[in-house]
Amino acid sequence: MNPTACILVIGNEILSGRTQDVNVQYIARRLAELGISLMEVRVIPDIRDTIINTVCDVRARFDHVFTTGGIGPTHDDITAPCIAEAFGVPWTIHPESFRLLEAHFSPGEFNAARQRMATLPEGAVPIRNPVSVAPGFSIGNVHVMAGVPRIMRAMFEELAPGLKRGTPVTSISWYALGLYEGTLADGLSNIQSQYGQVDLGSYPFRRPDGRRGVALVSKGLDPDIVRQAAGAVHDLIETLGFTPVEGEPPA
Amino acid sequence: MNPTACILVIGNEILSGRTQDVNVQYIARRLAELGISLMEVRVIPDIRDTIINTVCDVRARFDHVFTTGGIGPTHDDITAPCIAEAFGVPWTIHPESFRLLEAHFSPGEFNAARQRMATLPEGAVPIRNPVSVAPGFSIGNVHVMAGVPRIMRAMFEELAPGLKRGTPVTSISWYALGLYEGTLADGLSNIQSQYGQVDLGSYPFRRPDGRRGVALVSKGLDPDIVRQAAGAVHDLIETLGFTPVEGEPPA
Structure with missing residues (x-):
């Protein structure tokens, strides 16, 4: 039996019809190549309790959970603190990610909003972002990626070599x-x-x-x-x- | 409070990455115009128990459920009998739809496979299909539409005037x-x-x-x-x- 997966698309912009999702097809094709069976996709809004409850539900039912969206610097980017809550761990500055982002921005530009992007659930392993530095992260079987397609694809390819895989389709x-x-x-x-x-x-x-x-x-x-x-x-x-x-x- | 909605995309072709879904964005935009709040989208495979359980779950939680896919004539088109099962009603020939389809095909062409497309859950109200005749249907708060985008859009527009709506966004x-x-x-x-x-x-x-x-x-x-x-x-x-x-x- 191949390992199973679920994709959680987190974002009001998909549910409002503003944005056409293209990340699901990319991840779906790559998972088929890696021998991981994609069993479900859910699109949910940027609502705290919905994110927490959905993550708790799907991470118990699937081997891998991939999320996209909600890890930027603005007030509507609430995925990371919600994942921390779902795992019952604090949401804290990740020193290595903090240093990388601090070095990336000009002096004075690395403000409080941008420091949020270096704040991860305790125990999470960052996923390198070769496009714009602010990392994704994995915690347990949940892999948290950006919603911007170019960044999401780069993060997925950082993850891919380490994923538990099966027989390709x-x-x-x-x-x-x-x-x-x-x-x-x-x-x-x-x-x-x-x-x-x-x-x-x-x-x-x-x-x-x-x-x-x-x-x-x-x-x-x-x-x-x-x-x-x-x-x-x-x-x-x-x-x-x-x-x-x-x-x-x-x- | 506006009425709420969920979209169920039923189809292995989305989960395998073969097909890029474009129906969600169309429905999402139209629902915003109609004052119906789209709260969740789920993509699920053509697996009997998954379809039945998911329909039972979401129809209890949302005012409207829209499904796309799985209502054609082939063996992998199992949405209609699963919806019948979810509602605990028989899946039977719908006489009016049968006559419409019979009239549409040349003599001898209206075979058993095509007759499946005139078979609906008992008590369902057909949704007219101006493109290729085979109907969708509504039963309770669940609206079952085709997966082919041109047909789905036509079916949605047949439904739209009768939907319980709220304040447009x-x-x-x-x-x-x-x-x-x-x-x-x-x-x-x-x-x-x-x-x-x-x-x-x-x-x-x-x-x-x-x-x-x-x-x-x-x-x-x-x-x-x-x-x-x-x-x-x-x-x-x-x-x-x-x-x-x-x-x-x-x-």
């Missing part, structure tokens, strides 16, 4: 133009019954030029069995009189 | 180039303390040309108070020696 996609889900559903269901370990997904698409079709994705942990299932998908498409093309349909 | 944004969060954090925190009913958000940005800055969003239900808070934000930016520009920073 093997994924093979075939698509066919002009083929609809209703036509192939029965055949696909038969293949799914034959290959219980493979996750067979069916995704209709419509290209900007109006041409439609369906993409069929075979995923699983055993590469041989995924290849066999994907071979059966290929043959099903041909049997129905359409042309299977390997990969994802071009946008 | 008023939102005013100012941004400033060259201004950083650490510089304005103290002043912003003071404004937040003065305007407890306003949600003040601070969002750093970086334009493709490398120029950076910060966007400051004032949101709330009382337009006058939001305007006052946004005026204070404008003055804070000027006091710090930067030029406030109304709106969101250009991408």
Whole structure:
């Protein structure tokens, strides 16, 4: 069994529709490569009790929890003190992070607001931020990252080598133009019954030029069995009189 | 108090990173316009027990639940029977939807897989699908929509006029180039303390040309108070020696 994960997106700006989240897709793809099963994503507001309760809930249920958002210098950045509260530890200056940030800013610029970014739950291990210095951190199985995508990606890549991982997901996609889900559903269901370990997904698409079709994705942990299932998908498409093309349909 | 809402995104394709979700942002923006407070989003896999348990949990906690995904004709489309299970009602052919779909397909094409799309929880009210006929449905406070964005949007707009709504959110944004969060954090925190009913958000940005800055969003239900808070934000930016520009920073 691969280790499991949950992503917590912390931020009113996603719930208000102001900001289109792009971090979930990045983390999801990387976790699949690392053999970590992403089981749930939650988006929650910048509300103290909601953050604390949600962290306590999901950290008990999943091997890894990744959070994004709420670790900047402003009043609405409350993720770090809430994580401290969830773990029942003080939220205190982290001396090494303090020195790094102090050195980064010009004299007089390292004000109280910026010092908050060097304040971590006691016992947390900082995650280096090669973009803008202010660190993320890990405590227990919870990994706290920035919401700004460029910084989040850098922090995730700092974390990745040390994560407990499993068997990477093997994924093979075939698509066919002009083929609809209703036509192939029965055949696909038969293949799914034959290959219980493979996750067979069916995704209709419509290209900007109006041409439609369906993409069929075979995923699983055993590469041989995924290849066999994907071979059966290929043959099903041909049997129905359409042309299977390997990969994802071009946008 | 405005009514509350939760979005459930049901689909392995989001958790695997195959698909970038764009439905959440659309629904979030429309809910803000309708005066419905989006409090949580969850992305969950196509697993029967997870869907049933999550629906039972969130429908008790929020006034509205919107689901996307899993209502097509293939074996991985299990949302409708799971919702029936969550409500403890049978999953049965809905005669009117059956007739509409039967009329839509050519003779012989309306096979068993497609008939599943006319099968709804008993007592559900169909949501018209002007794009591809197969309906969504509402049962109790749960609104079940397609995952394909074009169809989801059409279904949401069919639903919108009948939703219990509240006071629309008023939102005013100012941004400033060259201004950083650490510089304005103290002043912003003071404004937040003065305007407890306003949600003040601070969002750093970086334009493709490398120029950076910060966007400051004032949101709330009382337009006058939001305007006052946004005026204070404008003055804070000027006091710090930067030029406030109304709106969101250009991408």
